Amino acid sequence: MDVTYAEVGATREGPLPAGYLHVTRRVRLTAGFAAAAEALARWRPQHGAGLRVRTDAERAGLGVEFASGIGAGPLRLWVPCKIVWIVDEPDRYGFGFGTLPGHVETGEEAFLLSTDAEGHVWFDVRAFSRPAKWWVKLGAPVARLLQAKVTDRYTAAMQSL
Template identity: 55%
Template sequence: MSRRPVGVRTVPALTYPHVGATRTGELPAGWRHVRHRVRLPDSCFRAAGTAVLDWRLHRAAGIRLDAEAERAAPGVRVVSRLGIGPLRLAAPCAVVWAVDDGRRAGFGYGTLPGHPARGEEAFVVSRDDAGHVWFEVVAFSRPDRFVMRAAGPVGRAFQHAYAWWLGRTLRRLCARA
């Protein structure tokens, strides 16, 4: 009988092959790409990183989110829900990587079966060599269910608007910190 070490989670079966590509930023060709970067106040690195890692950013942006853990870590399953009532769309994901090292704080998660798309999305707060603080959303995806295929250009526009909205929300959270 094999036993998994205590505290180690197994990442569930993801729906795409390029696991971890958002960590390096080398996104696979042939997929839709999103890159959105916004500067934050230089004093809010820690507060912004914590807001990303403990799901507060997503919740403050109006995303209904259920996570297996209070903080993003590899293997943690997350279900985001967008929409209203019966039109609410569930998007199950699993965290594939996380970082919190003083220069970068954030995570990337990948799609699980049942998600309307296939791919990976990362949310990272970083500090550059000049001490400036940045928030970046990096993603690659493809439609996986009818709703995303039917959305076409509107779906792509939504992905970009979502990244912009998260940046705006994080700036607002920093202003309160």
């Protein structure tokens, strides 16, 4: 299935594309790089943010499709995504995932771990998005607050390792 936006890979490096809401967050982790990479590959940010994850893949990988669910029981909203890029290097690990048809937003989000010269481990979240549904556009201020809260939870989940 194809993603719903043209700027595939734009969360990997460089400026985020114009015409979207941008989210960037960078936090230092206390966990070692290997442990953080393993947690990231196994959906720790999503689970730590209180989201459910539906996928046939145990680990993140290029082309893996998954859906994140927010809410509870029959009120849970599932949003489909696909991993569009991955980096797996000795000092960098992460991936970017894009929205698929049926998602309430259009855009891409990325999680990237890196180490600096002092050996500190950093977790970056980069995203660009805009509403894909009329009711999300109507509730844009609430959607932005929800996105900020989920991003805070992503970073807290990784910091709690």
